[in-house]
Amino acid sequence: MLTKPKMLVVDNDVAILNKCSQLLLGKGFEVRTAQSSKGALQILGKYRREVDILLLSLELPGLGAMSIIEVLKKTKSRILVMAMSADCGEEAIEAIHAGAYDCIRKTFTIERFWTKMDRVVERFTLARQLEILKKQRLSILKKDSYDEDTVRAIMNAIPEGLIVTDHHERIVFYNSKAADLFGLQGDTALGLPIGETLKNADLVSFITESMNLSRSGHSFGHQKVGSVEIGGMMMRVLTNSIEGDNGKTIGSVSMLHDVSQKKTMDQLKGDLVSMVSHELKAPLSALLMQLSVVLDGLAGDITTKQKELLGKAKQRTKRMIALVNDLLDLRRIEEGKAVVEIEPLDLGEILHRSIDIMTLSSKDKNINFDVKIVENLPLLSGDRTGIEAVFVNLISNAIKYTSTGGQVQVELKKAGKDLRLKVVDNGIGIEKGDLDHIFDRFYRIKTEQTKSIGGSGLGLYIVKRVVDAHRGTISVESEVGKGTMFIVSLPLEK
Template sequence: MDNLENIYFFITLISVTITILSLRYTITIKRYIEQFRIVSKKVSNKEFHTRLNISAKGQLGELTNNFNYMIEKMGDNIEAVEYKHLQLKSILKSISHGILAIDINGNILLINDEAKKIIQANLDQTIEGQNIATAIKEEKILKEISKFRGSNTNEKSRLTMEDGTVYTIKVDPVYLQNTVNVIIGSIINIENITEKVKLENMRSDFVANVTHELKTPLTSISGFVETLRLNENLDTQTRNRFLAIIESESDRLKRLIDDILLLSAIENTESRVLEKINLYDTFNEVKDMLSYIAKNKDIDFSHEFLDQSLYVISNRDYIKQIFLNLTENAIKYTPEHGQVKVIVGSNGKDIILQVIDNGIGIPKEDIQRIFERFYRVDKARSRDVGGTGLGLAITKHIVKSLNGKIEVKSELNKGSEFTVTIPKKIS
């Protein structure tokens, strides 16, 4: 009987011991699981600095070490991805063209701010994830991109908008890595080339105008030379008249070439020699050159310098050219007994140069175009007074090179007022 009781006691003792050990192990496991839960929650909130602080051995210890290593590698990988993403965004933002990447279905993967402006999207709006059909508000651009979407070749087109803006749209296919026939999307480059097109048109017009302007006097010279050569018995008066015409056309040709060379020199900033130029002294040189023209037309040619010490840092010939072009034009296009006045002063930060006349004036519809190369309000009259059509274009370029501006007020048959504003401190 005693042996049976001892067995029961021993069994009970073992059971209690196992129960206590199991309970203790369960509590430990539960504590470890709670640790895993807390740490995993922090990791899901991107707190990759957190770690499991469990001093366990065996398989649980190995699991702990592996989990901590996984957190560390995950943090490093995400940090690297975020850094690369930041680099990519910075690169995209710095690109002056509109760049967007789309997948094969037309969903936007990446887009920069310039592209958002072009497609008329809100800069603060998240466009990534949207389809181009809903994101792109410009119908012409959407139609052009949709036409090339999924193409396996590089496509390029030029698009002119209703407001005159010109874009080039280039679509490049994106292939699945290590493949040459599986397209996963497209990179779209939209470039605003409006100014480039304008310059191309201006260059083309300039060449055409130069050709025309050179051809006219050359044709005239050639014609009269041929006439003189074939008619040796021309009377002296007729011969002299023809020679005078040839001389006049030659002078006109020389003036035209000189003006073209001057324009080229103004645009070539590298060859520019800068010095301190006194405006009063420079104007007096021009006044001496033009006084006889004004006197012959009985024009009251006056000037008013509010400060004779005013100067600019520039090329002396350029400043002289501003005075010469504006003043000579005023005298040429002012009828006899008229008035031309030059006023130079300062408002503190700017030098203000005005040339005022009571001449024939400029029609309202021509005022916006008078600074264009070879543009003439009255072509016949301009040629009669010896104009090349480049004077005001040259003046505008010079003023622009001085960081200044030129404005004109004019009324037909009442006169014109040209105002040049140049910053005082010019480097």
């Protein structure tokens, strides 16, 4: 039986440090503590093998939390990092992209603390079980003189489904749980290709991609994690390739863990976010309109100071409306509704309206728009809401990241069998290191120039998902200090 993971809690706030330690000790976890990044690195250097989960404050002085995460990443450490911060905002998103598992707000309730910690402990347990199973099964794949009956009994006692393949992606072992999941009788599936036997494209893809990555020279035991639906149950899948002593891939091992209950909770959480977003949208829009009336002097004279404060309130309200819209779009996409209703669309008309909306909302920046829309373009079969989201997000980003008095060029034309949208700005540009991540969910570019620019980090993620759903493509070119160009191509023939 696996022992409980060993914890390291790092925070310069003694009250938070003690609270976390007491909660963990109360459930029997072994806990070490540090009050600085330097102290944490010393413990990790001395007791690396005795730390499994790191509960790390993102508000450490000195070297800071990110230096610790980077060290763990460079050394390919298996330690799981649970970040802590006051609001789990931009710093948390940056930490998660760097390798942290999740983030806990420091204002946590005890129930919320254990909800988060139980997840990271579960991830640790699954990963360690998988490592043990890989080692046990490796000897069988290499045809060692191992007691097959003993191994089979051990594997069948595991509550998770287990599937092992050889290097030809043929099944060499599955336990009783996996047999139940896929309706396999006895040993009838042994030696058969996974595509014929499992009949689940997502799972087959997980196994194939993991082995291909290993064959192409990636690190030993490349792991792919995802979720698939099997027999009405949502299963979390961890797939690892297995390498022999000569470094060649000789097979894979996959573990399937039932997370249906968690999926149900995520659904409830998503429904709540959607409901709250809908409820906020109308009053926020009304508030924005009322602020505009006051600022335009239609409700009477206001002082310069009042105008300044109301102007800030208006900008904050706009950001809240944009966030609500992004959350609603995200919810729709995650429900598989990136394309809801297909109809013939006049993209020129939609683009004109999108530009008009964005021009009104950005009049303070005095952006010069250069718009070229070819007339009499063929209609595109698509989802109006999704296409509008693509146009508005790309134009909004061009405006946000372009200085006052800058220029935004928008072009829509037919290119071969596609309709092609080009949005070009002469703004601050994007670093090469960020270009690979700008379509990730919640990813935000963090520089001195972007600190004051609001956003949820969802806009380009939504754009990419909608474009993909229309079987289109999106590309980006950028140069720091000179600007950025996005090109979206949408096929006229589906």
